[in-house]
Amino acid sequence: xxxxxxxxxxxxxxxxxxxxxxxxxxxxxxxxxxxxxxxxxxxxxxxxxxxxxxxxxxxxxxxxxxxxxxxxxxxxxxxxxxxxxxxxxxxxxxxxxxxxxxxxxxxxxxxxxxxxxxxxxxxxxxxxxxxxxxxxxxxxxxxxxxxxxxxxxxxxxxxxxxxxxxxxxxxxxxxxxxxxxxxxxxxxxxxxxxxxxxxxxxxxxxxxxxxxxxxxxxxxxxxxxxxxxxxxxxxxxxxxxxxxxxxxxxxxxxxxxxxxxxxxxxxxxxxxxxxxxxxxxxxxxxxxxxxxxxxxxxxxxxxxxxxxxxxxxxxxxxxxxxxxx
Amino acid sequence: xxxxxxxxxxxxxxxxxxxxxxxxxxxxxxxxxxxxxxxxxxxxxxxxxxxxxxxxxxxxxxxxxxxxxxxxxxxxxxxxxxxxxxxxxxxxxxxxxxxxxxxxxxxxxxxxxxxxxxxxxxxxxxxxxxxxxxxxxxxxxxxxxxxxxxxxxxxxxxxxxxxxxxxxxxxxxxxxxxxxxxxxxxxxxxxxxxxxxxxxxxxxxxxxxxxxxxxxxxxxxxxxxxxxxxxxxxxxxxxxxxxxxxxxxxxxxxxxxxxxxxxxxxxxxx
Numbered sequence: 001x002x003x004x005x006x007x008x009x010x011x012x013x014x015x016x017x018x019x020x021x022x023x024x025x026x027x028x029x030x031x032x033x034x035x036x037x038x039x040x041x042x043x044x045x046x047x048x049x050x051x052x053x054x055x056x057x058x059x060x061x062x063x064x065x066x067x068x069x070x071x072x073x074x075x076x077x078x079x080x081x082x083x084x085x086x087x088x089x090x091x092x093x094x095x096x097x098x099x100x101x102x103x104x105x106x107x108x109x110x111x112x113x114x115x116x117x118x119x120x121x122x123x124x125x126x127x128x129x130x131x132x133x134x135x136x137x138x139x140x141x142x143x144x145x146x147x148x149x150x151x152x153x154x155x156x157x158x159x160x161x162x163x164x165x166x167x168x169x170x171x172x173x174x175x176x177x178x179x180x181x182x183x184x185x186x187x188x189x190x191x192x193x194x195x196x197x198x199x200x201x202x203x204x205x206x207x208x209x210x211x212x213x214x215x216x217x218x219x220x221x222x223x224x225x226x227x228x229x230x231x232x233x234x235x236x237x238x239x240x241x242x243x244x245x246x247x248x249x250x251x252x253x254x255x256x257x258x259x260x261x262x263x264x265x266x267x268x269x270x271x272x273x274x275x276x277x278x279x280x281x282x283x284x285x286x287x288x289x290x291x292x293x294x295x296x297x298x299x300x301x302x303x304x305x306x307x308x309x310x311x312x313x314x315x316x317x318x319x320x321x322x323x324x325x
Numbered sequence: 326x327x328x329x330x331x332x333x334x335x336x337x338x339x340x341x342x343x344x345x346x347x348x349x350x351x352x353x354x355x356x357x358x359x360x361x362x363x364x365x366x367x368x369x370x371x372x373x374x375x376x377x378x379x380x381x382x383x384x385x386x387x388x389x390x391x392x393x394x395x396x397x398x399x400x401x402x403x404x405x406x407x408x409x410x411x412x413x414x415x416x417x418x419x420x421x422x423x424x425x426x427x428x429x430x431x432x433x434x435x436x437x438x439x440x441x442x443x444x445x446x447x448x449x450x451x452x453x454x455x456x457x458x459x460x461x462x463x464x465x466x467x468x469x470x471x472x473x474x475x476x477x478x479x480x481x482x483x484x485x486x487x488x489x490x491x492x493x494x495x496x497x498x499x500x501x502x503x504x505x506x507x508x509x510x511x512x513x514x515x516x517x518x519x520x521x522x523x524x525x526x527x528x529x530x531x532x533x534x535x536x537x538x539x540x541x542x543x544x545x546x547x548x549x550x551x552x553x554x555x556x557x558x559x560x561x562x563x564x565x566x567x568x569x570x571x572x573x574x575x576x577x578x579x580x581x582x583x584x585x586x587x588x589x590x591x592x593x594x595x
Contacts (some may be wrong), residue, residue, distance in 0.1 A: 027386045027401035027415075027545040053415060054463065079362060079399040080592075089458030099458075101447060105386065105467035112416060123424065124518040128500030128511065129443075130493045136452050159503065168516020198406045199387035200414035220374035227584045256403040265400075316395070316403040322593035 004192040004240040005214070009293060011242050012214050012302040013039040016180055019069075021049040021151040023111075023141065023176070023210060024058060027201040029079050031263050033184035033216040035249040035293045041065040041175040042287060051152065051176050053107045053202045054211035055085055057253055057266055063087035064279035065096060065287070070139070072176075074107055080086035081263050082270025087279060100138050100156070101131055107171050111202055113175035114209030120158070120172040127171065132157060151177070152246045181210030185188040185234070186257060188215055192237025198315060204234050212241045218258050220245045224230035248297055248305065259308040265300070329578040335548055338575050340529045341594060343547055344478055345371060345583060346575040347527045348432060351476045352377040356429040357422070359383050359468050362399050363593050364478050365414055365432030371579060383422055385464045387414040396588050419464065423471050426520065431472040433465050440541045440561045442497030442523035444469070445478065445490035452492050466495040469486045470472050470515070476523040481528035484560040497527040498539025510539065531555045532572055540564065545572040583586070 003108055005052060012034060016022065026032040037058045047069040050059065055076030062068050064087035076085030091097030102110070105125035113121035130136060137146055137156045144152050153174035183203060189193045196203055208211050220243065226233060252262035252269070272282035290296045297305065311318045341364070344477060348368035352358060354377040360369045370393075375432040381390040384400035384469075391409035398404075406504045413421075417496075435444035436459050446465055448455035469475050477486065493500060502509040512519045526533040526541065534544045542564035546552055552565035588594045 009497045021492075021497075028399060030399075030401040030403075037509065073461070073525045075461040084458070092453055101461060103462045104415070104534075105424070108415050108419050112420075118550060123420075124515065125419070125424070126462070126472050127470065128493070128496045128502065128509070128514045129451065129462075129466050130464060130501070131445070132503045133464065133468060133501070133506065134504050135450075142459070165517075167518060169514070198412050199401060200412070201386055201401070202415050204414070205416060209509055209561050252404065254377035256406075258327070260403070261398075310403070313404075314395075315406070318395075321591055322590050324595050325589065 002244045003237055006243050006245070009035055009039050009244050009246060012036060012216070012242055013043050013045070015214065015242070015296070016040060016045060019047045019049070020179040020260035021051060022180045022182055023051050023178040023187065023206045025181070025201065025203045026056070026079070027107050027199065028056040029081065029253045029266065031196065031250055031255055032056055032253040033182050033247055033249060034058055034061070034251060035296070036182055036214070036216050036244070037061055038287045038296070039292070041283065042065060045100070051178055053104065053111065053231060055088065057269065060085050060087045060269070060273055063091050065283060066096070068097055068315055070098045070100070072102065072107070074102050074104050078266045078270050081266040084186055086270070086273040090276065098138050098142050101136070102284060103131055104256055106157070108205070108221050109173040110176040111205040113173065113208050114177040115205040118175060120174050122170050122172055124170045127169065129218060155316055157245055176209060178210045179211045179212065181206045183207060183213060183215045184255070185217050186214050186255060187219050187221050188217040188239065188240070188243055190220055191223040192240040192243060193223060194224045194234045194240060195226055195232055196234055200234060205238070207235050207239055213239060214242045214244070215240050216249045218245045218247055218249065218255060246293060249293065251300070256310070257315045259305070260310060260320060262304070262308055263322070301318070327577055328477065329581070330576055331451060332339050332574045332576055333580060338580055339352055339473065342495065342575050342580060342583060344527055344529065346579050347532055348388070348476060349579070351373065351525055352380050352430060354379050356380040357383065359385065359428045359431040359472060360433065361432060363401040366397060367583065367587055367593055368432055371582055374582050376584060379583055383428065385418045385420055388412055389417070389422070394590050396590065398592055419467060421466060425529050426471070427565055428468070428472040429474065430467040431475045431476055433469060433477050433495065435465070435477055437485050437487055437496065438477065438479060438526060439487055439490045441499065441539050442477070442526070442535060443490055443493045443500060444495040444497070445492045446494045447492045452489055452560065462494045469495045469523065471518065471520055475522065476524060477526045479526060480530050481530040481558050483560050486561065488561045496522070498535055501552060530558060536564070542567045545569055547557040547572045550575055
């Protein structure tokens with residue numbers, strides 16, 4: 001355990017190995033560590049096993065770049081700015097990505113079990129649906145439930161009879177313990193205590209469930225400051241292995257209190273992602289065409305970033321046009 | 326000058342306005358409502374301003390009973406937590422609130438629906454060789470499992486109202502018992518976890534409800550449509566024998582609230 005090590009973005013991406021099981025902080029288009037995702041693609045990561053409560057813009061960028069082999073989740077899209085996950089869809093239809101569909105509650109249950117050190121978590125969610133159809137257990141069909149990969153459980157789920165109160169049938173969802181939690185956080189103390197603003201999503205669960213944790217922090221702040229209000233903090237510093245301080249690291253996803261979602265940027269990415277060629281051109285411009293995060297920010301430009309900057313009282317931007325009026 | 330409580334006339338409102346208003350009317354005062362992005366947000370906010378002032382809204386990303394002053398553009402939006410009683414996460418929303426039994430009503434959507442209210446938001450075609458992938462389940466099936474009442478807001482098309490959907494993402498009144506895959510009623514499958522299920526489906530043509538057997542029937546048709554036209558836009562043989570009449574259009578007050586208080590920026594209402 002001990003205190004987390006401060007490293008660079010390039011060093012952080014280099015820690016992740018091809019084939020690793022990863023999960024992310026955030027929710028759809030909010031608080032995703034996009035700068036790290038871009039760097040992972042520059043470093044040509046392949047064959048990743050992505051387990052996540054829901055997908056979003058980061059998922060689509062990784063899938064478009066051909067970095068994902070297994071995707072266990074329940075949803076992918078860019079919310080209002082791109083209604084589908086085109087790259088995941090292409091991967092599933094072509095067979096290059098093994099998609100294991102769960103429901104939101106199922107994935108949360110799997111993370112909860114992983115984060116509490118339990119082998120499974122019971123729930124009575126989404127019973128009677130095709131999510132539980134044994135014919136649609138894609139990891140079993142691919143021969144990957146044979147125990148050779150310790151990160152893949154022997155069964156997708158189990159049905160049991162409640163032994164205590166006669167509640168009837170319920171599900172046991174196997175724990176998920178990814179190799180890596182790749183986290184974007186609002187503030188991190190210089191000894192590693194993590195704080196996120198507003199909704200906590202499943203950030204604490206992802207951090208606790210993972211074997212190793214990289215936190216990309218919008219700001220590193222004095223530990224003495226973050227300990228003045230410990231009730232606002234998410235996890236202690238000893239749960240974190242590596243920290244990278246990188247402002248705007250979640251762009252184009254939003255970060256409560258710092259900046260809003262860059263809707264136009266995501267719309268453009270979504271439009272490009274409708275074909276592999278389109279995605280490749282987009283990636284050439286925005287991932288491979290820049291040396292790193294600083295050049296990426298310079299390319300977006302100060303004017304655009306200032307429009308996205310959050311109002312300090314409200315926590316979101318009040319200066320961008322959001323709708324048709 | 327028309328009274329604010331008068332119903333607007335055809336041509337004075339858009340189809341989406343009627344959808345939002347019809348959905349808002351499903352909210353009972355005091356309901357704990359689980360809402361998704363888009364029309365559901367308009368519905369719950371309009372209901373809070375009109376007939377259901379003590380109803381509260383939960384968004385699955387973790388905001389509990391927020392009082393946004395700017396319409397959120399997604400359920401994870403920073404705007405959702407303004408004046409919320411709790412800013413928390415998915416464990417609280419799905420287990421602390423939904424699984425525990427606090428949720429009265431939920432608004433959900435879908436690409437396809439069958440006559441039992443089973444909804445597909447996952448794929449078109451055989452799941453093993455799909456021709457199209459949608460977003461996937463999200464929280465739709467969990468919420469549909471354990472909320473007391475759910476209301477679906479959907480587009481009315483023959484290819485979307487089907488005898489059998491390609492993939493049951495979200496559980497209706499009759500569904501599949503695993504591992505055998507035989508059909509079973511929701512009540513029998515969910516045992517003591519059973520709390521209810523789909524109560525209404527609202528489309529651009531009408532409002533549908535479910536009979537004692539859990540089969541969908543047409544309850545009201547929107548102004549400008551006939552029950553036969555609605556039946557012609559279903560692939561299954563829709564029961565139109567119980568139609569009560571026309572769906573009440575929006576009132577001038579509801580329209581004013583939608584465009585001046587709920588969505589003045591035109592995020593979901595063009």
